[in-house]
Amino acid sequence: MAERYFQPEIETASREQIKAWQDERLVKQVRHVWNSVPYYRKKMEEKGLTPDEIKGTEDLHKLPFLSKYDLRDAYPYGMLGVPRDQVVRIHSTSGTTGKRVVAFYTQADVDLWDDCTARALTAAGATAEDVCQVSYGYGLFTGGMGLHGGSQKVGCMTVPMSSGNTERQIMFIRDLNATILCCTPSYAEYLGESMKEMGLTPDQIPLKAGIFGAEAWSEEMRRDIEKTLGIKAYDIYGLTELSGPGVAFECSAQQGMHINEDHFIAEIIDPDTGEVLPEGQQGELVFTAITKQAFPLIRYRTRDICVLSREKCSCGRTFVRMSKPRGRSDDMLIIRGVNVFPSQIETVLLNQGYPANYQIIVDRVNYTDTLDVQVEMTPEMFTDSVGEIEKRQKELVAGLRTMLGLTAKVTLVAPKSIVRSEGKAVRVIDKRRI
């Protein structure tokens, strides 16, 4: 099958052309931010910088970084780059770690985001012939509406399922002959397992491809999903701060994700010194949004650790590729030698219908790390049957094992028993003395 592109003239443009776009758009964007975002202007002034000194991508390294702490300080409107009447939508991160980010979009911002996800869908083989089931959550979370917009742009018959209600998900996939599935990888895995339990074989499942992102997943998980659903599984990358999923996407080669460089400039820096690292070296991924107007972030530190590659890709796209993020430079726990992110645990809980009221207790007993995930009981989860509750507990343990690759203990606790300080739940208690 010949590789298909949503916007071939952009996705396969020469490197010179891409650089020319980036140079021009960066200069314009820095002026835009200087004039409309006092918070960032102040940061530039503190470095003695004016927009005139930014003449192209060569000067990018001179600009100050933005981090999640800046976004917290600037919450809610401090980073807004346009008058409020030009904003047509917002999205927000979950804020469960107390660092809620609200991102703004003009109509043009929404359109360029839709282009990005449309490119991702097209790279996964989607055309107007396809039925695309979007099983990411809709709402403040960017997953649902992000893929929805791209799917409509491609012309797919778009099924706005949102997350949850597995039986209905499967019914729609089968009854409407859905060919493309968009959701988190752990939910794809769960759907696959559920269909397997129903006795469905991959050839009885109409799906042919899936786009799975918003959480870390392994190659092993990819193979699992591809096998149980009988599909090709594609990764997608993004963060709310930069619009949402679609900042980078995987092509048929599945050798890293192409960054949409006409909209985002990627750099890799040393997370400790902030120095830009040469291509091929592992470091923290930093993005500059060069076309977004309402939330124009410059040199935003993602905390994702990865590697960039400009090697020619067999799919014909010329955009730089990023490796799967190997972890975040903060909030990572190492348990029995395995990297564990609280966000992974949260994803499993949310996918199984639990609220995000949890606490992770790490301890060391007899020289072995223990992981205890405490989950608050909810009226929806509670039943009179001990067996039923224990079954759900086991499902949760199994879900955590799949996601983390290690066995956790799950303890159900009374509602509101998890300690909250200043309205923010304490997510991790590490009792180990190392």
Add this chain to the structure above:
Amino acid sequence: MSVKQISVFLENKPGALADLTRVLAENEIDMRAFSLAETSDFGIARIIVDDLYKTTTVLKDAGFIHAVSSVLAVKIPDVPGGLSHVLSILNEENTNVEYMYAFLGAQAGSAYMIFKVAGHHKAAAALTGRGIRLVDQEELNEL
């Protein structure tokens, strides 16, 4: 004919059960029957009370997770083989007893048992058909 039972989630930690009984006591709720199911991890207290509405409201306000379900309250002659007779009827009907516990009140010559069964209505019909007395909420309150 059935009786409403309230099941309350209890975390496995010291004082959890005492917290529950304290809330009931403070609100002057009279427990007619009580049983505790436990695992190594959590417990479920099952209670039958004189005022269902008041109790569920009180529990909700105090932050207890609970669920209401229907159970059978069966009057059993206080003679050897009394319980065995009731169970054999349920067995003939292929009705599975999920759990059962004794009722706190008593009347001379009779005992009362709470049954949670799969197939509530079928079991109730089978028992009454064989002359076993089922007790309703109102009658229970007077015991």
